[in-house]
Amino acid sequence: MTDVLVTGVGAVTCQGYGAAALQQAMTGAVAPVPERIPDPGANLRHPLILRVPGVAPGRGRAARLVTTAVSEALRDAGLERRPWPGRVGVVIGSCMGEAMLHESGRCAEDDGAGWRPTFRLASAVGEWLGAFGVNTSISNACAAGGFALCLAADLIRSGEADMVISGGVDAYSRVGWASFDRLGAIDPVRCRPFDRERRGTILAEGAGILVLESGEHARERGAIGYGRIAGAGWSCDAHHLTAPEPTGEQIVRAMREALGGSGEPGCVIPHGTGTRLNDLVESRALRQVLGARTGEVPLYSAKALVGHTGGAAAALGAVAAALILRSGTVPQNVAIGEQDPECEVYLPVSGPVRLRTPRVMVNAYAFGGNNASFVLEQAA
Amino acid sequence: MTGDVVVTGVGIVAPGTAAPTGRSGGPRDISSTGAPSGRSGGALDGPSAGVPSGTSGCPLDGLSAGVPSRTSGSAPGGRESWFDVAAELGPRGYKYLPPASQYLLAAARRAVAAAGGLEHAAPHRRAAAVGTNGALRAYFDDVDAKVTGGHSDDLSPAGAPYFAVNVLSGRLASEHLLKAFSLTLTSPRVAGFEAVETGARALALGRADVLVAAAMEHGLPHHAPGLPMEQGAVAIVLEPRARAEERGAVVLGTCFARAGFAPPGLAATSEGRRRLAEQVERAAAELGAADAEVYQVLDGSPVSRALEAAAGAVGLTVRPAVVAGGGCLAPSLLLARSFVPAERPRLVITATAEGNFALAGARPAPAHRESRAPAHNESPAPAHNESRAPGGRSPSGAGSSYRPPQPTGSQPC
Structure with missing residues (x-):
């Protein structure tokens, strides 16, 4: 069976930009403190969020998160120079997509377009990369990034792609946060899985991207991988x-x-x-x-x-x-x-x-x- | 890689085509505003495996054209008057589901019944792949208004899970015990085709033995101003040929889908044209039918224009472009209706300004094609709201171009 290797990673979280920042946070093991959602329209019981710092307000917040993570993953994989050899795909998972496009007061309401699809993040990555090839958006809610990676691996194993840039992203959306709040699924303190006193979760922004390659493709260009999807x-x-x-x-x-x-x-x-x-x-x-x-x-x-x-x-x-x-x-x-x-x-x-x-x-x-x-x- | 996957059931629920009991065949009923009206009509005829009859001859019959007002097509509470939920799904337990969920369940019931049920596969070998772009847009509008104007406490707790569009696919999975997996694809306009492609790939990789591939939408006029409104659902049951033949299923035909991407800024370059031509040629070769027709659902974007140009060069009969709506339903509807009695093999192509494009091929089973009554043996008329430039494309495919959608009115087939 075709080997599927991970040759690059990128991460954007409330802990900062880059896998190195994530690694550092993992080592430090300090719980992040949720902040109040900076959205006057977010009338919730627990208006809490772990935001990615330093993202300018405006349209396309999720797209900016994911392209930042993609950029890092490509650098990490040694793929700054294009064009890349082989067939390159993009598979991105997201629960909410670019939901802010349709939320009142969160961006310009009308840019003259007749239709603004919510789930345009894989498309945004493909356009940004100039990548022809498979380009898929998957929205299996909070498992979307996992399914995206599995689909990406399937594409390589089935011989339809040599390399796939894949992962997941979600940014703040009023509808998503409000719905979780209404379901009583927000912990008013912090996210504390497996704690006896846990009361729910804390929703957060983030993007995680991996560069997956067939073993042959990676070997041909001398890439050093983190490991393989087994x-x-x-x-x-x-x-x-x-x-x-x-x-x-x-x-x-x-x-x-x-x-x-x-x-x-x-x-x-x-x-x-x-x-x-x-x-x-x-x-x-x-x-x-x-x-x-x-x-x-x-x-x-x-x-x-x-x-x-x-x-x-x-x-x-x-x-x-x-x-x-x-x-x-x-x-x-x-x-x-x-x-x-x-x-x-x-x-x-x-x-x-x-x-x-x-x-x-x-x-x-x-x-x-x-x-x-x-x-x-x-x-x- | 999708292996040898066959279609054993098709179900369609769309304005003017849905009927709980009767056979299709009545005239399509489109109001003067372009909104669907009146009772549901029949999408499928009976025991012969849920084949959409397509009697009006319009492959997009049922998708409203133009810009219907919300009130003209909607029942109180945002429910659409063309769809009778109690008649379609039963008197209890479905009334308050989001409309797209209702359409999906109804279409899937028809497809599954047509396929002879799914019990031949264990629950953990049954799967779903569903495509959508705007199934919950109306719900989102409602939640956003309530939260900004009031409080999250004003939301119905029963409705709150519907912020995640895959919950609708999950509801489908629950109804048919589809435990192998449930995927929800959302790429602009091509998500329905991706459901077929991704699902077929998963079947080929052995992740399941049978799959319900579907597309669903519940668009309202303000979701895609100036474009055809998309409401309804399509479901197709797919399974490996060997398995279908082993259990004696009626095979309606084969289908495949290939989705791709052309960066909008590069679609018109020589590289873009080459890539798109390769995709179209590959799909035409895979379809392997000299008498096939090419149907197009396009939006006038650079990617659409480039794809249309590529399709014009394949040597098949190319139909005039249909104006794309705000969703992924129209291409899937064309694909599902390709299994119409005596229909010719069909290649459906679609693209969007975001760069996504897809091609799907349908090849009705020969026996199926030959066994149907002559009454069904008509080629589809030009689809609704088609756009043809002056002196536009002839059936041979030469010399057409796209024209932007007209903002009002509808054009019955």
Whole structure:
């Protein structure tokens, strides 16, 4: 089977610009402090956000986040010079797209265009890159970035592309934040997955991008990869619009499919949003998959550090996984009050731990019961 | 790579074509404003596998043209008068779903019934891939108004999950126990074709044994000013040929889709023209039918013009361009209606100003093509709201060009 390598990463989060900033934040393990949404129209119970700093107001906020991350990922992959050889695709996941285009008072209402599609972020990246080739927008809510990466890997494995720039992005949208608020899914304190006192999540802005290449393509240009996509599993609960299926049957299936015959992971980056039921179901599902080793496989809870970035979440999880693979170390998690005794997972908080097995599994779950798991492992 | 995937069921729900019980065949009913009106009509005829009848001869029958006013086509509460939710879906549990969700469920029910059900595959081998651009725009308008003018507490908690468009696909998955996966594609205008392409690829890679590929939209006039309004849904059941034949399913034909991208600023360059020509030629070769026709859903953008020029060179019969609406439904509707009795193989192409373009080919099964009544054996008339330049394209495909959409009125087929 065609090898799919990760040869470049880019990240934009509330912790700053660049994978280096993310790495530094991971090492520091300091919880970010949510701020009040700077939108006078956001009349919410908990108008909290973890914003990407320094983005000028105006149209196309999500596009600016994602193109910034793409730019970094290309530099990281040594792909500054164009034209690139081979067939290049773009697959971007986003829950909300450029929703601000249609929200009152958030941008110029009418630029004369007859139709302004919301999900134009992959198109924006393609136009910015001048890239002919596959260009796909996927909107599987908070798992969108994970599905995007899996689709990108499929494109390479099926021989339809040699290289795909893929990941996820979401920026502030009044509708998205308000809907989460109405669902009672916002923690008024901070994002604290697996904490006994967790009360929901904190929505955040962010973009995570990975450059995926076929092994042959990467080797031909002498690229050094972070690792390879070793497996991917998809499933759908077909159960409830928002709540996970309580037994976790389908998320277990997705994880097992992703792990395939490659054995257990050395680290798991869980979906772990901080909502009560999701963290509980995921913990129990992990115990089903990891069995007696559950207490030995460290989790790295990325959302405690960067918030819940929606469609970017799994892509940023993948960036974190790449950084963990390269360093060989699982950073300590952002400290929580007291771990929920019902969430029986290993969440190191007192210091970094060695990555015993060079294989990291990333979980991505979403409203609509959409589940994706994928595994990054050290390339041979 | 999409492997040998066949179509075993098609379902269409769109203005003037939806009917809970009757067979299609009645005249299309379009109000003077261009809005659909009156009762639902039949999209599908009965047990012969849910083939859209297309009796009016217009492949875009049911999509309203022009600029209908909201009130002319909408029931109280923003519900569209052309769609009878209780008759289509049942008296309970569906009334308050977003309209696009209702259309999707109704279209999928028809497609699944036509395919003989999905029980031949275990739930974890059934999948969904749904394309949309604006399924929830009306909901977003409503939420935004309530939050800016009031408070998030004013939102219905039952409606709040619908900020995420994939929830509509999830509702479809719940109804048919589609547990293999559920994908929601949203690329401008080509998302419906991407649902077919992505779904077929996933089938070929063994991620599922059967898939419902769909497109849905619920556009309102102000969402795409001056463009045809898109409301409705299309669903197509896809499965590997070997599996369909093994279970004795009626194979309606084959279809494929290929989506691509041409940077808008580069579409008219020699490189852009070359790339687009390659895509069209490849799709035409894949279709492999000298008698095929090319249908176009275009928006007058540089990418559309470049694609149209490329299509003109393939040697197939090229139909005049249909004006694209604000969504991805029109191309998918053309694709779904390609399985009309005795229809010729069809290549549908579409593009958008953002740079996305796509091509989809449909080839009805020979037996299916030959077995239908002559009454259905008519070529589709020029599609509604078609645009032809003076001295425009002949059926042979020579010398046409795009003309911007007219802001008012409709042109019945």
